[in-house]
Amino acid sequence: MNGPHDLGGQMGFGPVAPESNEPYFHADWERRALGLTLSCGAFGAWTIDESRHARENIPPACYLSASYYEIWTRALEVLLERHGFATSAEIASGTNQIEPAVPKRILKAEMVAGVLSKGGPCDRPLETRPVFAAGDRVRTKNFNPETHTRLPRYARAKTGVVEAVQGAFVFPDDNAHGKGENPQWVYTVVFDAAEIWGEGADPTLTVSIDAWESYLERF
C-alpha cells in the first residue's frame, strides 16, 4: 500500500538530529511496549508481515507524528482485536471482558533467552531455479496495490542490475494477508541514483533494494 511508512525520497521532515549517548528507551512504557510486542508475537497468531502491514495502516497523520514504540503499540492493539485476544474496549478500560482466543504459545520468562537466540528465519527451500543471475538488467514492476508490499514507491518502474541472488524467502505480499508463505527468490538490485531521482541526482550514489522475483522483469 502507498502508506505513510513508505518514506524513501519524501521531504520536509527536517534534520536527522542524532542524540549523543542515546538510551535504548526514553520512557518506561517503551520498555513494556517492546516486551509486549515480542511476547504477543510469540502467540503464533500473526506473522511479521501482517504486523508490518498493521503498522502501515495507522493513519498517516498519526503514523508520522508517533514514535516507533507508539507505532508498535497501536498496531499491536489492532492485531490483538483482529485475532480475538483483546478488544479495544478492554484495552481502553484496562479490564478483562471477553474470553480470549487460544494462542499457540505463551512466552514465559524462562523461554525468552531461547526464543530470542533462535529468532524466526524466513528463508525457505524452493524447487525452482532463480530466473535472474548476477549482472542481469531488470526493471521493477509498476504497481500500486492497496495491500502489503515491500517494493518501495521510489523503486517502482526503475531499471537496475542484479548484484546477488540472496536465497528464497517467504513472500510478504501474500503472507501479510494469510495467503500463505509462497516463497520466491530474492535479489539485491542496484540502481544508479540518476535512474531513481533523475535531474540533479548525486552521481556518486547507488541505491539497492532486496526484491522478490515477482517484482522484477528482464530488461
Add this chain to the structure above:
Amino acid sequence: MHDDHEHHHGHDHDHGHDNRYTDMQARVRALETVLTQKGLIDPKAVDAIVETYETKIGPKNGARVVAKAWSDPAFSDWLKADATAAIASLGYTGRQGEHMRAVFNTADTHNLIVCTLCSCYPWAVLGLPPTWYKAPAYRSRAVIDPRGVLAEFGLALSKETKIRVWDSTAELRYLVVPERPAGTEGLDEPALAALVSRDAMIGTAVAGVPS
C-alpha cells in the same frame, strides 16, 4: 516530533509531547494489565526481554565482529562469503540477525544502511536501533540525500567517494564493516573493537582513531 526524547532531558518543553508520552504510558499499562489478567503474557518475560536488550545485546557484539574481521583475514573472507555463519561463530544469532550480510567500506566506496519502509535493523549485532534510525527524517533522506544526512552526523566524505545505500526491504540485515583506521597495527581485538561505534556499523560514521 521525533525528538520526543529531548523533552525527557529537560530541553524545550512542549506539553503536547509530554501529554503524548503520558497517554502512551497509560495505554501500555492498560494493555499489559488486560493481557496479564487473561494469562496471555508473563510480565516476567517482558522484563527478561527488556533486560536482554538493555544489557546483553548491543553494538559491542558488532564491534567484536568488525575487530575480528580486521585482525583475521580468514574470518574477514568468511564474513564476506557467509556473514550469518561467521557472526554465529562468535555467538551472535537470533532475532533480526537470522540472515546477515556484511558490507565492507573501501578506499573509494562508503556503505550506508537504511530501512525506508519500517525499522529493519541487525538486532543480533547492534541491539535495538536508535530513535533517529526509525524516524522519518533519516528514512526519507538516506536514499536521496545521503551526503546531507552524513553531514548531520559530522561526516564529510570526499566528493569522489562513491556512496552505496542499502535499503533493507527484505529479511537480509546489513552490517557495515568500516575501514580499519591507520596507526592501529599493534592493537589487539578488544582495543580495535573500542574504535568501532554503532554508527560506524550503520554507515553514519567511520571508525575512530586510537587516542
